[in-house]
Structures are given as structure tokens and as C-alpha cells.
Amino acid sequence: MNTESRNLYFDNAATSWPKPEPVYGAAERYLRRASGNPGRTGSTQTIAAERALYQARESLARFFNAADPSRIVFTFNATDALNMALKGTLAPGDHVLYTAMEHNSVLRPLGGLKRAGLISTQMIPCSEEGLPDLDFLERALRRRTRLLAVNHVSNICGAIAPLKEMLALAHRHGAVLLVDAAQSAGVLPIDVQALPIDLLAFTGHKGLLGPAGTGGLYVRPGLELKPWREGGTGSFSEQDRQPESMPERLEAGTLNGPGLAGLIEGLNFIEEQGLEQIRSREMALSAYLRAKLSPIPGLTLHGPAEPSRCTAVLSLTMAGVDCGELGYTLESAYGILSRTGLHCAPLAHRALGTFPEGTVRLSPGVFTAEADLAYLAGALAEIAKDKARKG
Numbered sequence: 001m002n003t004e005s006r007n008l009y010f011d012n013a014a015t016s017w018p019k020p021e022p023v024y025g026a027a028e029r030y031l032r033r034a035s036g037n038p039g040r041t042g043s044t045q046t047i048a049a050e051r052a053l054y055q056a057r058e059s060l061a062r063f064f065n066a067a068d069p070s071r072i073v074f075t076f077n078a079t080d081a082l083n084m085a086l087k088g089t090l091a092p093g094d095h096v097l098y099t100a101m102e103h104n105s106v107l108r109p110l111g112g113l114k115r116a117g118l119i120s121t122q123m124i125p126c127s128e129e130g131l132p133d134l135d136f137l138e139r140a141l142r143r144r145t146r147l148l149a150v151n152h153v154s155n156i157c158g159a160i161a162p163l164k165e166m167l168a169l170a171h172r173h174g175a176v177l178l179v180d181a182a183q184s185a186g187v188l189p190i191d192v193q194a195l196p197i198d199l200l201a202f203t204g205h206k207g208l209l210g211p212a213g214t215g216g217l218y219v220r221p222g223l224e225l226k227p228w229r230e231g232g233t234g235s236f237s238e239q240d241r242q243p244e245s246m247p248e249r250l251e252a253g254t255l256n257g258p259g260l261a262g263l264i265e266g267l268n269f270i271e272e273q274g275l276e277q278i279r280s281r282e283m284a285l286s287a288y289l290r291a292k293l294s295p296i297p298g299l300t301l302h303g304p305a306e307p308s309r310c311t312a313v314l315s316l317t318m319a320g321v322d323c324g325e326l327g328y329t330l331e332s333a334y335g336i337l338s339r340t341g342l343h344c345a346p347l348a349h350r351a352l353g354t355f356p357e358g359t360v361r362l363s364p365g366v367f368t369a370e371a372d373l374a375y376l377a378g379a380l381a382e383i384a385k386d387k388a389r390k391g
């Protein structure tokens with residue numbers, strides 16, 4: 001294979017790259033021209049910065065169809081939003097359910113609260129395809145269950161959780177549904193009115209195509225969280241308590257203006273392309289890649305095989321080849337960037353049967369071409385052949 005000067009990025013589930021061109025320009029323009037501190041003074045620069053934040057909140061509200069933009073709270077990533085959601089909602093004595101597909105950004109805050117003796121938790125097992133056991137969930141919900149945490153899309157195998165059914169079960173038992181949309185925002189349509197999700201945590205630097213250091217939490221009207229971080233908001237400064245009104249109730253300190261200016265352009269790009277278009281193309285690419293990889297001897301693809309039941313995130317293992325070694329060979333010999341190991345989701349690997357070694361994760365993005373997938377499949381076929389030859 002001709003591998004000269006290849007640099008193929010298959011790690012969009014970690015962070016999307018490249019970004020649409022206007023994302024870079026918007027962040028730079030903000031830094032050069034709009035860097036006042038929003039809400040703090042009335043200078044022209046400050047007003048320009050405030051306008052960018054206002055626009056980012058409006059764009060995100062429109063994107064998720066939230067009726068009231070003040071229910072979108074800016075955070076620095078999904079981890080931040082998930083911590084805010086969990087620590088702002090849960091009280092001593094609460095019972096919490098979470099699925100086996102959760103990321104450490106849910107497992108660790110829950111583990112901490114549990115170790116402190118504040119809450120009790122229970123895991124909902126998932127199948128080898130990464131799908132939660134809904135009968136188990138129904139049986140596990142009880143009077144004290146305050147919250148159900150669900151990873152919308154697995155960051156390992158792309159499996160899509162049945163949100164509608166899970167939401168119905170949670171609400172029937174009076175529990176709040178927290179959706180981790182780190183892997184689904186910008187990839188699958190999310191409408192918080194059509195599907196009345198209580199808490200939606202998202203990150204800006206993956207499918208939403210914005211810079212790192214951006215993200216948010218949507219909080220359903222009527223649900224008031226305890227502030228998780230407190231500090232300056234530029235409003236009610238005479239008081240030593242966090243303002244009651246949203247979003248200041250949950251936002252404090254200087255926000256990531258340049259990042260949010262870039263995120264607006266990421267959202268614009270998705271709107272221009274059309275999310276449905278992006279999803280259809282992704283499903284076609286995913287089907288193509290699976291068709292090319294399935295016949296390769298010794299290769300196992302993990303997660304759902306049907307493209308409509310997963311996103312383009314794909315995990316694989318090769319018989320007799322360590323994941324780290326496979327990832328290294330892909331990069332050093334073919335210029336293909338993947339991510340290997342446990343992907344911060346150890347329980348999900350247990351469900352998929354890939355614990356403790358993990359998998360090699362390949363995640364194409366909006367700028368991945370079919371030719372890139374053909375090259376990737378060729379590289380894996382060559383490595384498998386080489387392995388078979390050497391025994």
C-alpha cells in the first residue's frame with residue numbers, strides 16, 4: 001500500500017477534527033475584537049462579547065428545540081455538565097440508576113457520592129450490543145429513585161440507547177432522566193420538547209464541531225438545580241448568594257467566549273449541511289466500512305451491526321493482536337489515527353466482552369471520505385494477512 005504522507009484522523013469520538021473553516025476564524029475574531037468580560041462593564045468590546053454569548057445560547061436552544069434559551073447553561077465540556085446535573089439534583093438518601101454504557105464522567109461522580117454515604121446506586125446491565133435491559137430497568141425503578149442516567153450513544157461501539165422507552169419508564173416512576181449526549185449531539189436529532197428530557201449534558205468539541213472548552217447543560221423548565229459552582233455573574237453583586245434566575249444560578253466566572261464564538265459556527269455548519277443529511281451519509285459510510293471489514297479473517301466488530309441502531313463509532317479487535325499494538329501499527333505504518341484501550345468506560349467493555357484489554361476504536365467524522373475508509377479497510381486486511389503469515 002502507498003502510505004506516503006498519510007494522516008487519516010479516525011478519532012472524532014474523542015474530539016472532532018478538522019473543524020469547519022469558519023470555527024477557527026470566529027474564535028480568532030472574538031479574541032481580537034470582542035474580548036471584554038460579558039456582563040461586567042458597558043464598553044463596546046464588552047457588548048460585542050455579550051452578543052456572542054447571547055447568540056451561542058440562542059443557537060444551542062434552537063438546535064435542541066429548547067423553548068427558553070435561559071435553560072441552556074454553558075459549561076466547559078460534558079464532564080462539567082454531568083457533574084453539575086448530578087450534584088445539583090441529588091440529595092442524601094436518593095437512589096440512582098445508570099446503565100453499563102456510562103462514561104467515567106458519570107461513574108466517578110456517582111461513585112464519589114456513594115462512597116460518601118449520600119446516595120445508593122444500581123447499574124442497568126447492557127447486552128453484548130451495548131443496549132440496556134429495559135425489563136431490568138423497570139424492575140429496578142423504585143420510590144426513592146431520583147435519577148436515571150443514560151448515555152445516549154456509546155463512545156465505544158456507537159450503540160443508540162432507546163431514550164423514548166427509558167424516558168417513559170423513568171417518568172412513570174417520578175425519576176428525572178439525565179441524558180449524556182456527548183456522542184450524540186450533532187450526530188442524531190435531539191428535540192427536548194418532542195422528547196421531554198429533564199437534563200441534557202453535551203459537549204461542544206465533538207459532534208457539534210466547536211472548540212474544546214465548550215459545552216452545556218439543558219435544564220427542563222420547572223426543575224431547579226442546586227448551584228454546583230458559585231461566584232461572580234455581574235448581576236446582584238451586593239448579595240453573597242448565587243442569583244436564583246437562570247442561567248446565572250448555575251453559571252459563574254468568566255465564560256469561554258472565543259470557544260463559544262467558534263461553537264456558533266460549528267452549529268451553523270451542521271444547520272447548513274442538515275443534520276438528517278449528516279446522519280444519512282454517516283449511516284452509508286458506516287455500512288460501507290462494515291461491509292469491507294466483516295470478511296477480514298480474525299477481525300471482530302463489536303456493537304450493533306445494523307447502521308440504523310448505531311452511529312459511525314466502531315470498535316474492533318483482532319485475534320492474537322494486542323489493541324495497543326494494532327493502534328500503533330495503524331499509525332506508524334499507515335498514518336491512521338485511532339484510539340485504543342478502555343475509552344473511559346470500563347463497564348461498557350465488560351458488557352461488550354472486551355474487558356480488560358479494550359478495543360481499537362475508529363470514529364470517522366463529517367469530513368471523512370469513502371476513499372479514507374477503503375484505505376483503512378485495506379490497512380487492516382494487510383495487518384491481518386501479515387499476522388496470519390507470521391502465525
Ligand SMILES: Cc1ncc(COP(=O)(O)O)c(C=O)c1O
Pocket residue numbers: 013014077078079080103105151153154155180182183203204215
Ligand atoms: C459518552 C461520553 N460522555 C462524556 C464524555 C466526556 O466529554 P468531555 O471530555 O467533553 O467532558 C465523553 C468523552 O469522550 C463521552 O464519550
